[in-house]
Amino acid sequence: MKAYLRGSQDFQKVYKHGKRYDSSLMTAFVLPNRLSQDRLGITASRKAVGNAVQRNRARRLLRETFRLRKSSLVGLQEHYDWVINAKRRLPSFKVTAAIEEFEKLVARVANEENKSRD
């Protein structure tokens, strides 16, 4: 079902070849993976987010967001590898705000998809 990106090589591949989408709470790197499912990788660095408590909360919020909004990914044509970087303001927000941001990102990805098909 849902899978996570683990190794450093997976992340580097997405950073290098994927597309970047910025929002106020997170930054997403997206790369089509030709698999039967979407995969998620989360980063919350000490430099970007803060201490361990903040980083834990950021990671959990992003994971919860991905879990709750799995349905919106069904509308996409392909499956992707997602790498989401948390930003400093993220831990002080509620999960609803994160979901809103994430859906905007998904919409942009879908937009891109349609454009490339045409």
Add this chain to the structure above:
RNA sequence: AGAACAGGUUGGGCGGUCGCUGCUGGCAUCUCAAAUCGUCAGUUUUCGGAUUCAUCUGAAAUACCAGACUUGAGUUACCCAGGAGAGGAAAGUCCGAACACUACAGGGCAGCGAGCCCGCUAACGGCGGGGCGUUCGAGCAAUCGGACGACGACAAGUGCAACAGAGAACAGACCAGCCACGCUCUUGAGAUUUCUUUUGAGAUCUCAAUAGAAUCGCGGAUUGAGAGAUUCGGGAUUCGAACGCGCGGUGAUGGGUGAAACGGUGCGGCCCUUCGGGGCUUAAAGUAAGAGCGCACCGGCGUAUGUGGUGACAUAUACGGCCAGGCAAACUCCUCGCAGUGCAAGAUCAAAUAGGGAGGCGUCACCAGGGCUGCCCGCCCGAAUCCCGAUACAUCGGGAUACGACCUCCGGGUAGAUCGCUUGAUCCAAUCUGGCAACAGUUGGACUAGAUGAAUGAUCGCCACUCCGGUCUCAGUUUUCAGAUCUCAGAUUUGGGAUCUCAAAUUUGAGAUUUGAAAUCUGAGAUCGGAGAACAGAAUUCGGCUUAUAGACCUGUUCUCUUU
């Protein structure tokens, strides 16, 4: 009562929905075992029946085979159910241990660390109690209380101390002081005394004057930015065989410096002398002046002994002992301790088109071998086979080709998996026991995260806490308006007697009390809405230390206000 600071305790509660990671139970499956000599199915054999030869069917077998059912044990995917799931610091990684592997005869050097005493503890640089020191406060004092202390040795050696000051570590000598010697060293009068026959000479003292000197004012000149320096004139006081000048000695009495100046006080007599010393008294008898010399006392230190204390230490006495400054968070010395690496330690299992060793009955494939560095790669010599070229078909030249596949066994080991991994120097309770306490014991109870690219989350509701705002109720303060009562003042009317006074009534103004209404403020309660709620996330496990921390509660100190 409030505020600030410091220390300690605590570190919100209940429930719903979705999700994550272990655990427990249930279940398909799978594995193993057992027994029923169980049941069903299949195969084979024998016998019988039916039928068309095929075939179907019934019975039997200590027969064979292995499947299902039963029971037990183990195992696990999904699913279901149950139950659990971050901290007082999980942090910093500053100490101490457990545990694991590696190394290790014993000893030393080097390096690092610890360093008042006793106790607690598995251990500690931690904790408890005590001693000593510094400092602050209280008190007349004895003493008491708080804070701090890396608290062995500078009386083994080496080293360091700016500035100031004469001198800063085998001390020193600037000025003043003291002592001796030399130089300048006038005149008159008087007194005393010595020598001399006398004149006279010398010494000491007093008075006066003067050359000169010192000190203190005043005025001028030169120089200088100034402060001041030099010099001249004149005055006062003092000295005048020195209180001047010079050359020495003495030694720390004073000046002054500094954080620090080598502990302080007192005494050192009399007589003789050939000047070396001797005698008497004395506790002891130095000089020109003196001392670091002699003696005594006080103070401090050290050592020894006694007493008290487990001990650090305290206290007393003695010394043919000493006077020694500070700094070892300067080098150093002394005593004691320390092997190294850290759960990515380490243990077990163990994939592959990776890879080591040994063997091979048989099968497939291949074919001598040697050297250059032990292996691999590579290169060289060389045999054989194949290909190409030349050719007299003898041969010559060039090129190519091999060290296995497969099977069996053994050993290592990467990815990965499992274990280590959470029941432990554990936690909780007790008006229990021992101990001043740290702590230990006893009894009873509890099981309380185990992740590994790393779970412990998201969200909602209610209650509790704090703050802000609104509404209502109650209490109080102040103001305004209205009414009532009382007091005072004035005016009018009436009556009594005398232009005045008394009494009654009406009215106006002021003040006080009280009632009601409104507004404002304060406090309490109820209710509604909004906001806030710290520091911070386990990574092998414990014991400490340190640091961060909203709110609440407790304790202490300081300050302010109120009441008595």
Add this chain to the structure above:
RNA sequence: GGGGCUGUAGCUUAGUUGGCCAAAAGCGCUGCACUGUCGAUGCAGAGAUCGCGAGUUCAAAUCUCGUCAGUCCCG
């Protein structure tokens, strides 16, 4: 898990065998002069309690301990 380095004016640095350091320099800042104005130049000035807290010493930026922050390295 283990180990090292750094912290001094607004910025960049010096000073770290304790002492004339109550801390130096450059850039920057302020004022004045110069100029019609700005720049440049000249003169003058301000700006630090040496990350923080203790201790040792007569004396600490310097020595010691603790602590905070930053940064680097190894596995």
